[in-house]
Amino acid sequence: MKSEAGSGPFGGLSILEIADRIRKRKITALEVTEQALTAAHENGTKLNCFVTIDDEGALRAARLADRELDSGLDRGPLHGIPVGVKDVIATSGLATTMGSRHFANHVPMVDADVVISLRRSGAVILGKTQSHEFAYGPTGDRTATGPVRNPHDNSRMSGGSSAGSGAAVAAGIVPIALGTDTGGSVRIPAALCGAVGLRPTQGALSARGVFPLSPSMDTVGPMGGSVLDTAIAWWALSSRPGTNGVGGLEWNERFIPRPERAKNLRFARVTSDLLRRTASELINSAETVLEELSRSGAHVATLPVPEIDACWDPYVAIQSAEAFAIHSKRVDDSPELFDSEVLERLRIAAEVKGWTYVQALEKRRLLRVATLERTFSSDILVMPTVPIEAPAIGQRRLPPDSGWANPREALLSMTAPWSVLGFPAISIPVFSPCTDMPHSIQLVGKPGHETQLLDAAALLEVRLREKALTGA
Amino acid sequence: MKSEAGSGPFGGLSILEIADRIRKRKITALEVTEQALTAAHENGTKLNCFVTIDDEGALRAARLADRELDSGLDRGPLHGIPVGVKDVIATSGLATTMGSRHFANHVPMVDADVVISLRRSGAVILGKTQSHEFAYGPTGDRTATGPVRNPHDNSRMSGGSSAGSGAAVAAGIVPIALGTDTGGSVRIPAALCGAVGLRPTQGALSARGVFPLSPSMDTVGPMGGSVLDTAIAWWALSSRPGTNGVGGLEWNERFIPRPERAKNLRFARVTSDLLRRTASELINSAETVLEELSRSGAHVATLPVPEIDACWDPYVAIQSAEAFAIHSKRVDDSPELFDSEVLERLRIAAEVKGWTYVQALEKRRLLRVATLERTFSSDILVMPTVPIEAPAIGQRRLPPDSGWANPREALLSMTAPWSVLGFPAISIPVFSPCTDMPHSIQLVGKPGHETQLLDAAALLEVRLREKALTGA
Incomplete structure (x- = not known):
């Protein structure tokens, strides 16, 4: 098409x-x-x-x-x-x-x-x-x-x-x-x-x-x-x-972002269990990006950030409790007006316990401290934005060997941790030579440092555009 | 004895x-x-x-x-x-x-x-x-x-x-x-x-x-x-x-509290549904206190504060979720070390839903704003501390006509609202001529105004002591 x-x-x-x-x-x-x-x-x-x-x-x-x-x-x-x-x-x-x-x-x-x-x-x-x-x-x-x-x-x-x-x-x-x-x-x-x-x-x-x-x-x-x-x-x-x-x-x-300012930033390739569940072609695209960054003269390290694997449970608990608190009256009064899938998710969200929510808030606080500490020597963290290409409209299952319960969980898996942690993050398209669908890379900055993040993104964009033009 | x-x-x-x-x-x-x-x-x-x-x-x-x-x-x-x-x-x-x-x-x-x-x-x-x-x-x-x-x-x-x-x-x-x-x-x-x-x-x-x-x-x-x-x-x-x-x-x-400073404070007799469920002898003791305040020259108004009746549900939701978050691991690992009643209360607390907790936090915020507004023209609110005299050790029931589910709920009924609202409060003994057990009065101040509260309490104490000495 x-x-x-x-x-x-x-x-x-x-x-x-x-x-x-x-x-x-x-x-x-x-x-x-x-x-x-x-x-x-x-x-x-x-x-x-x-x-x-x-x-x-x-x-x-x-x-x-x-x-x-x-x-x-x-x-x-x-x-x-x-x-x-x-x-x-x-x-x-x-x-x-x-x-x-x-x-x-x-x-x-x-x-x-x-x-x-x-x-x-x-x-x-x-x-x-x-x-x-x-x-x-x-x-x-x-x-x-x-x-x-x-x-x-x-x-x-x-x-x-x-x-x-x-x-x-x-x-x-x-x-x-x-x-x-x-x-x-x-x-x-x-x-x-x-x-x-x-x-x-x-x-x-x-x-x-x-x-x-x-x-x-x-x-x-x-x-x-x-x-x-x-x-x-x-x-x-x-x-x-x-x-x-x-x-x-x-x-x-x-x-106006300045790619040249970004050359002095310290980049880090994030590794974690999440990354092991990412489709190889998306990992390859991320590696391409990291290679381009290296070639541009930027410093690229490899940094395990296991904290991002621990963010999922607090993410679900916090979002569920807060979301149902907003919708409880609507679910009582007029459930028929909800989309059936959204309603089902809300009903599941309603079951999260108060103490689980309280513990999740504390877990989030601790994960934030740990991740700031962990990433202290890096300015920009690099990983894919999502671990799969766009599924078909309405698709609700992934192959059993994909490692993901469903498209929803897969799509959120790499973005939600930075939401929990409160770090700014930007997704940039990376057009792969092997597919018609866009791939993407996620750059994660330090809280309050959107300017550096945009500089880094601009550097990346320039390098990828040059690479596309020259076919290098 | x-x-x-x-x-x-x-x-x-x-x-x-x-x-x-x-x-x-x-x-x-x-x-x-x-x-x-x-x-x-x-x-x-x-x-x-x-x-x-x-x-x-x-x-x-x-x-x-x-x-x-x-x-x-x-x-x-x-x-x-x-x-x-x-x-x-x-x-x-x-x-x-x-x-x-x-x-x-x-x-x-x-x-x-x-x-x-x-x-x-x-x-x-x-x-x-x-x-x-x-x-x-x-x-x-x-x-x-x-x-x-x-x-x-x-x-x-x-x-x-x-x-x-x-x-x-x-x-x-x-x-x-x-x-x-x-x-x-x-x-x-x-x-x-x-x-x-x-x-x-x-x-x-x-x-x-x-x-x-x-x-x-x-x-x-x-x-x-x-x-x-x-x-x-x-x-x-x-x-x-x-x-x-x-x-x-x-x-x-x-x-050092100064009773004379308190004479210019504006006192208010709190009324609410809670007060209607308070034993008449305790209401009488509170009225004695208010009379003494009036006689001392203090200004005493009557102020309905219906917000305190609405504090119970958020109080239970917030305390339950936060308390079980602290004890969840102990309840899992070594329930036998808990007192049986405390354990039973914790298990009930565990059932409070996350969204209920989130809504209770918001309700608390709104009640605080409403109560600050409601009590704007009063410096010190006056009401009994508890609605019953001290029950027997181990007693877990009250007469069916008492209006309270049990001693626990009765004892907390008048203090918990001020906890939810975050106002400072002081309980002062009032020795009734009709009973050997102490009665008490609760004075509630504005957030941050402990000094005024202590001045008011001192004024009250002096008046009650003089009354006891003279038998007036």
Whole structure:
């Protein structure tokens, strides 16, 4: 089947290039948004990556962006750029469904804090992207309005729960989109669809206005077609309004990732039992990346991190207790409105005991201390994002010899540990010569060090692009 | 039967009086400690209020106290004063059993922080007082070494879990003792035995070295024969070492409670459903107190606080989950070492669900906000400490018309809400003309305002003493 990957107007085009064209009057913000809307209606509908496409609101915002630029107000590179917002993130006046029939008619009165940040940057909210129902699943194929399809192969799952954001970005419909990541919900769809996805440090961004899954692990994270675009989104999300008096952000070039700065970082190849259960072709892709890093002059060590193998049980206990605390009343009052699989998972989550949760919180605290200690001499940890390629939509079993209970557990296995540990992590696509599906690599940074992480990701991206071009 | 109340060397004698006699060489610290040891062995044994009497350590500390005073080092009013320490609080080199056979042979290497504070004040640790097993019960009649007896009537329970501290102080064996209070474990034995007991603001004192019951509600609190003595203990516990260079505390007279300062405080008679289930004679005692406050010129309002009726469910959920998290391994490995009732309660606690715990934490947060708001115009809330007089040792039922499921639930009913809410509270004895058993009143202050609470308690104590003397 024909791949939709990169087929939209932003495939292969960076935000800085579009921003430059807008400022040189080669194109207006309105025209950019019109192209994105067309792609959203056409390619987006094939992929089912949008719940709501906000033609009217997007065109209005784009016209305003043009007027502001005409009047001399420049909010930075996102000014006039269309973006997608996951449908668990509140948008004022625009339906926000949580991927669920419970909220089929829900229209928030106010924006989530992260949406306010995007609007301050001048970004145009094109629409709301599909979420696995209530963000409770990494497969992206259980939403109130059907499964999201992988742009590289429409029969495969997009991954989730930020399914629509991953697919829309990978298809080039929008250059960036917001996701949320509790156990891996930004990184997994990024990995499966072939986009870049950043889970920031726990607590770095406000979660106000974001429908919770497991509040002690929930994060909002940007997804982009490139490391640069993702870094620009990170600038918008993590910056405070400047001194222009109208609440606009002020662009700061230091947010452009610098591959050369990353050459002095100490990289480490993570080893653990989890890695032994990873498909060999994905291990090979990771090794390719590590070789490229070495060739670039970076220092690459090998570091066993057994702590990540111990994160699964606390992850399940914490997420289960917190998630059911949020949904208990809905499960009592209107269970029929839930997707059957999500409902079944919630009923299992309800059984986790209070003391198990309390012990899991303490275990998490100890694992964080141990992992900080363990990784003290490394700046960036490297491992695959997921241990399998994208399964088929609806697939719920893996071969018995895969080592995984099911696709859900496999997809979350390598991302959830960093959620438990609260470290920032980024997934970057690695296109393998042996398959049509994207592979991916996960870089993990130290808490609070997203800038270093993005520098490292940029270094990697450059090396992989050069390798692809030269075939080296 | 003969009452042991106040029969020890410190019955009716304040710490300041003893301190004065020591400084005037009318008595040495060694002699004071010898008297206390004699009382601990005689009266204390009848009441079963000590697990360990540390003759050797106490005599050594007392001799040191005398030598320090001789050499000019004066640590303040507690210098050379014998004190009791609840047996869940670690004492270096001195057995600390938690009231349990699991720790029958446990000798800590280091002191709890609160014990260090006492030692810095020059206090002499006379011994370790009985705790209901693992501090998990308000009756004080389930410990590895038998029930603690009420000094006013040896056939009745002392209350708990700081059972031995309450009995030892009420018997005048020591002027002050340390307890711990999770749901009421300082205030309840103080109320039943006729002592003063202060639960400080949640988090005001370090819990390091204190065996946990429910860490998010555990506090350490002083018990004393009078408000003044309790305030002196509070000085020692809440002060930092002074500038004398040897880690000693520096006495500050502002810690002496000032009844006259309390006359400007706004008092409120708390009403709620709980109060309607309180025995009429205890309500009468509370009304007597409120009348005395009014006569003293204090402003007394009536304030419904329905929030305290809503605290029970979160109290049970939070304590259960946190307590079983601490004991799960012991319940698995050696259930036979637990007291049967404590084990049964732990098994029930194990069943609380994780989501219930998470919701209880949120409920607690909301109740705190609501109660702060509700009580904004009052400084001191007034209500009984417990709704019943001390039941018989081992009693597990109450009359069907009492309104309470059992003595445990009754004893905790009025103290646990303030634990959930994190407000400081003090229990003060009120001797009723109609009964030989002490009644009690609970004063509740605003978080962080122990000084006001102690001033108010002192005002009350003075008025009640004057009333008793004049028979007014």
